[in-house]
Amino acid sequence: MSDQKKYALVTGATSGIGKELAKLLAKDQYNLVIVARNQDVLNDTANELKLESGVEIRTLAKDLFKREAAFEVYDEVKRQGIQIDVLVNDAGQGQYGEFVETDLNRELDIIQLNIGAYVILTKLFLKDMVARKEGKILNVASIASKLPGPYQAVYHGTKAFVHSFNEAVRSEIKDSGVTLTSLLPGVTDTDFFNKAEMQDSKIVQEGGMADPADVAKDGYEALMAGDDMVISGFKNKMQVSLGNITPDSMVADAMKKQQEPAEGKK
């Protein structure tokens, strides 16, 4: 690394996997631009990270449910004269429930957050990176990218998009000096399930969730190595491998059993 400290931008850096990724970047002396909705929590996170690592942290409070917000993130970074060397698209949400019953407007917001914001930020920062012939992007997908997910149909669909998109763009820019990596975590102990109203599902009630710090470490190593993807955790690697050789309809039925409401919660 040159004397000039590099900058990483992390969406969703105030909680869960994104916060752990931000910690790893700060530990490696990347200055940070952190993005989430709540300014107070952003300030607390910035203070915490600064104390641990001494790097410079800028905060951007943006609601990425709104289409214009991702453009505003890019414009603000440019206005502040910051060059982003590493982009981490992490902010994402899900919604639990049967598709015929769930709130369509919330699902459209989730599509904007999990897909729209990823595409906008990847496009805008990637153009700059390709022009400089260097840069790294981590798009947080999920093992949901590989497994149709009853009770979370829209969420799993958005994550399938992220991983497919990542591999396709990566192939286009293979010789550019820029890398795109997708991180595929399994069930991880974060606030995700509260936001998704998923506490009564079997998958949450039965426990056995990964530590977000371990998941972030896997993602960080893959990002720095320039790998195309990493599935975090042995059990998740096995589940995806099995899914690859099983008819999609059977995978969906098996996932339905995993994700349905727990006994007594139906």
Ligand SMILES: NC(=O)c1ccc[n+]([C@@H]2O[C@H](COP(=O)([O-])OP(=O)(O)OC[C@H]3O[C@@H](n4cnc5c(N)ncnc54)[C@H](OP(=O)(O)O)[C@@H]3O)[C@@H](O)[C@H]2O)c1
């Ligand atoms: N937890 C899991 O089991 C799991 C598994 C596979 C993949 N993932 C993926 O991992 C990523 C991170 O999730 P997590 O589990 O770490 O969840 P989390 O603890 O709920 O963290 C989500 C982060 O995104 C931010 N965020 C949420 N909605 C936002 C919005 N509309 N605009 C801007 N920022 C927003 C949150 O801050 P504010 O709420 O303050 O905005 C927070 O910083 C997501 O893409 C998720 O799909 C999670």
